[in-house]
Amino acid sequence: MAYTWDNRVSFVVRFLYDIDNNGQLDSHDFKCLALRSCVLEGKGDCSPARLQKFQHIMTSLWEELSELADFNKDGMITTDEFKKAVQDTCVGKKFEEFPQAMKAFIEINFKLLDINDDGIVGLEEFRYDCVSRMVVEEIKDIDDAFNALLNDEDRKVGGINLARYRELFAQFLSDTSDSCPAQYLFGPLVFN
Template identity: 75%
Template sequence: MAYTWDNRVAFVVRFLYDIDNNGYLDARDFQCLALRSCVLEGKGDCSAARLQKYQHVMLSLWEEIAQLADFDKDGMISVDEFKTAVKNSCVGKKYDEFPQAMKAFIESNFKMIDINADGVIGVEEYRYDCVQRMVVDDIKVIDDAFNSLLNDDDRKVGGLTLSRYQELFAQFLSEQNENCQAKHLFGPLEL
């Protein structure tokens, strides 16, 4: 039940976009995401050039999401509005068919998780990302979730490359099957 499509999409809203945890998305969430991305990628440093880059990415993402999902045009996107937009623009589609700003977000999210900037999300980076968002009392649960994502090529390189992360992120949003391989992309989900 935790891995239904509805729950996975609600997770994206709650844990990836709704930075202020008020239950809906608005422009402020994406301003905060820009700053967070800049600081995390810079490992504490927040250069003006990097911040400007992330502000552009996140503002573009907000504008695209608002265009796709703010059906009542109130400047706020509820979880239900977001689900409807994802269903309309992502379900059944490959990564290359996703809206451009969403692809930019996915790439920047990969960079934030890839702490050592080696181009691969390893188990340690995955663990770090998971424990920032959720309460987990057993490292084995996180490690099992990570290992369930890996195919033979992933194991050879020691984790998830950007292209593989993009593929899995697309599956996370586009496949309505509760047992899709990408269901653990963000760790062991709760209801």
């Protein structure tokens, strides 16, 4: 099943952190994530001050993840090491209990999704994020995933706000059930 906890955590490694697609995490990924985040948040602009902010955040995230997940201290984190670290630090926990750098990453990710800066990730922004990360054959699959995430309050405001995104991201990592309410947070999980 595509939405198992194991697959969800593997998805985070592959599509959120492993930016150079070499199958493992290292400091290079987080250096590239800093630049990517800067450019995306700036919608093409990459000011030195913004880049420095993202470099600090991503360096902190890498250092924290290394401490939690680089069990053999080789400077690289495998998917299995990452899963073990998530299991040890996130499973069964709420967003507020996550490691600080991971919380910062989640908030940055929301800002990057909220393209129009209105504080809500709507359907179009969700679609954009999904197709920019992976191959999806049908728009209906993305729309269905988005609609499955929404609760009544989300529908009233037209999408997902930051508080709800934090809650969903935490569920995505911390709920080990195959029917996790947040299983569609990143759209239909496609492992091509």
